[in-house]
Amino acid sequence: MKRSIIVIGVLVAVVGAGAYYATRNSNAQASAADAAGQRGNRGGQGGNQGGGNFGGGNFGGNNNQGGGQRQPMTVETAQVKRADMSNEVTVVGNLIGAQTVEAGPKVAGRLETVSVRLGDRVTRGQTIATVEDREIQEQVKQAKASYDVSAATIRQREADLRLAQTNLDRSRNLFERQLIPKQTFDDTDSRYQAAVAQLDLARAQFAQAQARLDELKINLSNTNITSPVSGFVGKRSLDPGAWVTPNAPFISVVDIGIVRFVANIVEKDIRRITSGLAADVEVDAYPGEKFVGRVAHIAPVLDPATRTGQIEVEIANGNFRLKPGMYAKVSFIVDKKNNALVIPTTALVDLGGSRGVFTANATEQGQVASFKKIDVGIVNQTLAEVTAGLSEGDHIVTTGAAALREGDRILMPGQTAGEGRQGGGRGGNRQGGQGRRGGEGGGQNPAAGAPRS
Numbered sequence: 001m002k003r004s005i006i007v008i009g010v011l012v013a014v015v016g017a018g019a020y021y022a023t024r025n026s027n028a029q030a031s032a033a034d035a036a037g038q039r040g041n042r043g044g045q046g047g048n049q050g051g052g053n054f055g056g057g058n059f060g061g062n063n064n065q066g067g068g069q070r071q072p073m074t075v076e077t078a079q080v081k082r083a084d085m086s087n088e089v090t091v092v093g094n095l096i097g098a099q100t101v102e103a104g105p106k107v108a109g110r111l112e113t114v115s116v117r118l119g120d121r122v123t124r125g126q127t128i129a130t131v132e133d134r135e136i137q138e139q140v141k142q143a144k145a146s147y148d149v150s151a152a153t154i155r156q157r158e159a160d161l162r163l164a165q166t167n168l169d170r171s172r173n174l175f176e177r178q179l180i181p182k183q184t185f186d187d188t189d190s191r192y193q194a195a196v197a198q199l200d201l202a203r204a205q206f207a208q209a210q211a212r213l214d215e216l217k218i219n220l221s222n223t224n225i226t227s228p229v230s231g232f233v234g235k236r237s238l239d240p241g242a243w244v245t246p247n248a249p250f251i252s253v254v255d256i257g258i259v260r261f262v263a264n265i266v267e268k269d270i271r272r273i274t275s276g277l278a279a280d281v282e283v284d285a286y287p288g289e290k291f292v293g294r295v296a297h298i299a300p301v302l303d304p305a306t307r308t309g310q311i312e313v314e315i316a317n318g319n320f321r322l323k324p325g326m327y328a329k330v331s332f333i334v335d336k337k338n339n340a341l342v343i344p345t346t347a348l349v350d351l352g353g354s355r356g357v358f359t360a361n362a363t364e365q366g367q368v369a370s371f372k373k374i375d376v377g378i379v380n381q382t383l384a385e386v387t388a389g390l391s392e393g394d395h396i397v398t399t400g401a402a403a404l405r406e407g408d409r410i411l412m413p414g415q416t417a418g419e420g421r422q423g424g425g426r427g428g429n430r431q432g433g434q435g436r437r438g439g440e441g442g443g444q445n446p447a448a449g450a451p452r453s
Contacts, residue, residue, distance in 0.1 A: 072409040075369075075400035077360060080392055083342045085378045085385045087335035089273065091263040095283070097254040097324040098314070099229045104249030105131050106222035111240045116251070118236055122227040128251060131244060133223040140220055143213040150206035157199035164188075164195035231255035234324075259315050259322045261293065261330055264308035272334040273298065279313050280331045283322065291315050291322065293330065335378060341390065342383040347398045348376070351406070356389065358397040358404050367411070369397060369404045 109131035116128045171188035174180040235252035244250065261281065265273060275298055281291040293315035302309045313330055315322060347357045349371075356373040374389030390396070397404065404410070 070405070070408055072366070072411050073400055073403065074411045074413060074415070075360075075397045075404070076413060077395045078344055078347065078398045080341060080343055080386065080390045080394045080396060082339050082392060083383060085337045085340040085342060085383060086333045086380070087378045088331045088380065089265070089269045089334050090329060090331045091265065092327070092329045093261060093263045095259045095261055095315075095322055095324050095326045095328050097231070097234075097256050098258040098260060099231065099255040100234070100324070101228045101253050102249035103128060103225055103228055103251040103253055104247065105129075105225055105244045106246055107131060107136070107219055108245045109133070109223065109243070111238060111242050111244055112223075114236070114238070114240055114251075116233050116236070118233055120233045122231065122233060122253060124227060124230045126227045127224045128227050128233075128253075129225040131223040131225070133220055136216060136220045136223065140213065140216040143209065143216045147206070147209040147213045150202065150209040153202040154199065154206050157195065157202040161192075161195040161199050164192035168192040225251070227253050229253055229255045231257070232320075254324060256317055256320055256322070256324060259317045259324060260296075261313040261315065261328055262310060263313070263330065264303070264306065264310055267302060267307045267309070269334070270298070270302070270309040270311070273311060273332055277332055277334075281313070281315050282329045282331075283326045285323075285326055286321070295332070337378060337385065340377070341386045341392060343386055343390070343396060344398050345379065345382060345384050347396045347401050348379075348384055349401050349404070358401050360395060360397060360410060366409055369406065369408045369410050371406050 112130045112132045114129040116122060122128060167188050168191075171180060171185045175182065175185040231254045233251060234254040236250065238244065238250040242250075261279075273295060275295055277295045279293040279295060281293050282289070283291070293313045295311055296314040297312040299310040343357065348355060349358065351371050354371075354373045355376060356371055358369045359372055360367045361370045362368075372389060375387040377385035377387045379385070397410070400410075
């Protein structure tokens with residue numbers, strides 16, 4: 001009995017030791033297989049990094065590792081060329097007529113006729129309206145009668161003077177011959193002097209009558225309202241039958257043979273505008289058409305509130321197409337250079353406080369943007385003059401330049417990011433494939449990665 005118990009205990013110990021060693025070996029093989037699989041995966045990742053990214057289309061670095069942080073940008077380029085440049089000053093405002101005059105009566109009365117309407121063309125001195133003049137005509141008749149009486153009185157006084165002169169001459173002759181006393185001679189001389197005075201009085205009365213007659217004739221002529229200038233009727237506010245008074249105009253006449261443009265120019269530009277300078281005038285009524293004008297007057301002082309000076313541009317308007325009140329834009333060419341070195345204004349960028357352009361430089365990684373400082377002269381809406389920093393024929397970045405930074409990778413139109421990195425991609429794929437195959441082999445064959453006992 002005791003012997004049987006000892007045999008059973010030995011068997012149990014042997015079976016337990018065998019199970020322990022089997023379990024330990026299995027765990028070691030599994031650990032080795034896992035390690036081999038991890039090495040295979042790392043090899044595959046290394047192949048992807050070494051080939052597909054570093055050697056391929058990302059130009060020497062993963063976008064999130066190592067190389068640049070920005071994607072390549074598609075841009076356009078242009079050549080530096082030569083062209084004629086001009087610097088313009090542009091101002092806006094309204095057109096006014098060369099002369100705008102209000103026509104009205106000089107006498108009070110009732111309008112009898114108005115012979116023009118809005119828009120009619122008139123000439124200087126043309127009668128455009130009349131005021132009733134019957135009362136003034138009667139006054140003229142009376143003044144004419146007084147004038148005639150004065151004229152007749154003068155003739156009478158002249159005859160009296162001639163008679164007095166004859167009597168004086170006769171009395172002087174007799175007195176010299178001592179045929180009459182001195183008193184008689186003195187009486188004759190007194191009558192002569194009285195005749196002279198009567199004639200002077202008659203002439204003064206005649207002048208007075210003539211002045212009155214002339215005054216009434218002027219008043220009569222003032223009942224005809226005439227156009228003060230040649231032009232067009234711009235306003236008419238009264239009709240026949242209305243009562244008018246002096247200094248109450250009711251017809252406006254505007255001369256548009258020449259139209260004027262008055263504008264205020266800022267202090268920095270007015271020094272470059274001179275009398276006689278040509279100007280291009282554009283109005284909204286005739287889009288795309290330009291009219292030629294010239295600076296006629298420049299204010300000698302500036303407005304201290306706005307620091308601007310007033311100028312006046314005259315535009316010939318022989319066909320009367322331009323109308324006062326039209327909104328106009330006037331441009332002056334204040335500076336001009338022929339055959340200047342120019343670039344598109346889209347190429348100009350400000351970087352770090354410096355003004356310049358980006359040029360495209362070829363490197364092993366592809367085209368790279370490089371900033372170049374330049375000096376700029378005249379700048380208009382489309383072109384900028386380059387005074388220093390570039391030469392004719394240089395290539396510069398235009399479209400897309402504002403978004404670039406120094407060292408950014410760039411692509412030309414039609415070029416894709418995959419071009420130029422196909423070789424590196426193939427190499428990376430091969431290395432990555434080997435790494436992946438190693439990892440797969442380690443996972444499928446655990447024993448291959450297990451350490452030999």
